[in-house]
Amino acid sequence: MRILSSSYPLFLVAGLVRAQTGVTDPITEKCGPSVVCVNKYANVLPYHFFRNLSTSSVASTFGDTTVANGTQLKDAQNADFLVFDKERGLEVLGSNPKYEYVFAVSKAVHEAPVYVASQNKLYLSQLAPPPGYLPQLIIDLNQDPPTLSEFLSDPPVYAPNGGTFYDGKIIWAASGGNRSIGGTEQRVGLRTLDPNTNKTTTLVNNYFGYYFNTIDDLVVNKKTGDIYFTDPQYSWFNSLTDTPPQLPSASYRYNRTTGAVFLIDDTLSQPNGIALSPDDSILYISDTGAVSGPVDPKYGHPGTPFNATGHRTIYAYDVSSDGTKITNKRPVYLAPGYVPDGLKVAANGYIVTGNGRGVDVLDPAGQLLLTVQTNYTVQNFAWTGPELKTLWLMGQGGISKVEWELKGQELK
Numbered sequence: 001m002r003i004l005s006s007s008y009p010l011f012l013v014a015g016l017v018r019a020q021t022g023v024t025d026p027i028t029e030k031c032g033p034s035v036v037c038v039n040k041y042a043n044v045l046p047y048h049f050f051r052n053l054s055t056s057s058v059a060s061t062f063g064d065t066t067v068a069n070g071t072q073l074k075d076a077q078n079a080d081f082l083v084f085d086k087e088r089g090l091e092v093l094g095s096n097p098k099y100e101y102v103f104a105v106s107k108a109v110h111e112a113p114v115y116v117a118s119q120n121k122l123y124l125s126q127l128a129p130p131p132g133y134l135p136q137l138i139i140d141l142n143q144d145p146p147t148l149s150e151f152l153s154d155p156p157v158y159a160p161n162g163g164t165f166y167d168g169k170i171i172w173a174a175s176g177g178n179r180s181i182g183g184t185e186q187r188v189g190l191r192t193l194d195p196n197t198n199k200t201t202t203l204v205n206n207y208f209g210y211y212f213n214t215i216d217d218l219v220v221n222k223k224t225g226d227i228y229f230t231d232p233q234y235s236w237f238n239s240l241t242d243t244p245p246q247l248p249s250a251s252y253r254y255n256r257t258t259g260a261v262f263l264i265d266d267t268l269s270q271p272n273g274i275a276l277s278p279d280d281s282i283l284y285i286s287d288t289g290a291v292s293g294p295v296d297p298k299y300g301h302p303g304t305p306f307n308a309t310g311h312r313t314i315y316a317y318d319v320s321s322d323g324t325k326i327t328n329k330r331p332v333y334l335a336p337g338y339v340p341d342g343l344k345v346a347a348n349g350y351i352v353t354g355n356g357r358g359v360d361v362l363d364p365a366g367q368l369l370l371t372v373q374t375n376y377t378v379q380n381f382a383w384t385g386p387e388l389k390t391l392w393l394m395g396q397g398g399i400s401k402v403e404w405e406l407k408g409q410e411l412k
């Protein structure tokens with residue numbers, strides 16, 4: 001019986017092999033051009049194996065794992081797609097999956113992608129640095145190849161960190177606060193952009209007079225029109241607001257008719273991505289507390305070092321039929337790479353999340369089906385195109401795209 005794959009000749013040393021049982025064999029195999037399948041989730045790795053912890057500057061991926069005292073999983077490291085569930089993962093990829101690195105961008109955070117189907121344009125944001133950077137970016141998909149340009153709304157909106165499209169408008173989670181920037185005062189809030197006129201409107205900018213901390217991401221309940229949003233504390237940590245947090249980390253619901261803001265959860269250390277299942281019955285919120293800093297202003301803007309034992313979990317909640325309450329919180333997925341940053345649900349209910357150097361696709365139970373691997377840290381992503389089968393990813397140092405069979409939810 002062949003106990004270990006011949007691609008790991010170190011194991012052929014007699015005696016060592018016998019010391020271990022159940023070793024996954026082979027650990028990986030080629031499943032297509034730039035597609036590598038990981039067998040049985042690599043459930044038993046040959047000793048001595050090791051995977052580096054992520055750091056704020058470099059997120060580790062499964063392909064960074066070494067086995068047998070240093071043998072690298074080169075094929076896993078280099079593949080664009082790493083498939084863990086062969087049947088459903090390959091179904092997501094379809095017969096001709098493609099990954100392409102399209103735009104080199106700065107190391108600044110790139111966020112809030114929103115596809116405006118009527119224009120066939122993808123709006124996104126670039127957060128500071130440079131300090132006080134006010135414009136957003138637009139990818140024009142009508143051009144071949146697509147073009148990337150700056151966009152300034154009227155009036156400008158500082159630091160959108162999340163966004164969606166609803167009722168003809170982009171809704172931004174504006175995460176920045178600044179007493180004087182580009183001739184305006186900016187406070188954290190929900191803002192809309194009409195892509196036909198470039199005009200923006202503020203929906204809400206305070207909680208009974210207090211500044212929100214960092215409205216980070218949002219999603220609209222299609223049945224009620226209410227907006228659910230997360231409010232972690234990143235803007236203070238990352239110098240995107242001039243005021244230290246006045247509120248705990250929390251998630252809220254906003255009723256546009258009354259203007260009222262309701263607390264829906266205050267149990268997460270840094271609530272970040274927020275997304276709804278296609279029927280609006282399950283709300284997912286990620287806790288990215290593994291990247292955070294002290295809120296006490298005596299430390300200034302502390303940045304966000306990565307802490308491997310902090311929270312990096314996606315939670316699911318049941319949404320009440322009137323959309324007002326979320327209950328039955330349960331953990332769904334612990335992000336192994338970095339933290340589950342961007343979070344969206346595909347048209348078939350699969351959960352997609354940014355996770356350091358790539359994007360993970362999970363079933364609703366939280367089983368990892370596949371990972372799209374990137375060479376930069378991904379913050380967020382959005383589906384584009386007539387069938388919503390292209391996924392654009394963006395983050396610190398890159399914008400790339402995936403062509404596959406996984407469709408996004410239609411936003412209108």
Ligand SMILES: *[C@@H]1O[C@H](CO)[C@@H](O)[C@H](O)[C@H]1NC(C)=O
Pocket residue numbers: 050051052064066
């Ligand atoms: C872990 O990271 C350190 C520092 O970045 C690096 O020197 C080392 O080679 C890495 N080890 C593995 C096994 O990847």
Ligand SMILES: *[C@@H]1O[C@H](CO)[C@@H](O)[C@H](O)[C@H]1NC(C)=O
Pocket residue numbers: 010011016047048068069
């Ligand atoms: C790994 O290193 C240990 C300690 O030096 C040694 O006992 C073992 O034989 C090595 N394993 C392999 C697969 O080379």
Ligand SMILES: *[C@@H]1O[C@H](CO)[C@@H](O)[C@H](O)[C@H]1NC(C)=O
Pocket residue numbers: 131132177178179180181182239240241242
């Ligand atoms: C506020 O904006 C100014 C530019 O007008 C910039 O120099 C400063 O760094 C910004 N401060 C914060 C905390 O964003």
Ligand SMILES: *[C@@H]1O[C@H](CO)[C@@H](O)[C@H](O)[C@H]1NC(C)=O
Pocket residue numbers: 150151152196197198
């Ligand atoms: C909105 O901004 C875009 C990009 O700068 C520009 O091409 C377009 O003409 C503007 N639309 C209006 C109505 O001003």
Ligand SMILES: *[C@@H]1O[C@H](CO)[C@@H](O)[C@H](O)[C@H]1NC(C)=O
Pocket residue numbers: 224226255256257258322323324
């Ligand atoms: C929002 O407020 C309006 C006006 O009171 C109300 O009719 C509507 O039901 C509220 N939405 C939800 C989801 O409760």
Ligand SMILES: *[C@@H]1O[C@H](CO)[C@@H](O)[C@H](O)[C@H]1NC(C)=O
Pocket residue numbers: 307308309310311
């Ligand atoms: C990392 O997170 C753990 C769990 O929240 C906490 O106990 C620990 O103090 C944190 N470490 C640092 C350096 O912040």
Ligand SMILES: *[C@@H]1O[C@H](CO)[C@@H](O)[C@H](O)[C@H]1NC(C)=O
Pocket residue numbers: 101104375376397398
């Ligand atoms: C990622 O890879 C592309 C080529 O595929 C390269 O142009 C780019 O510089 C790389 N980016 C980073 C951040 O390593």
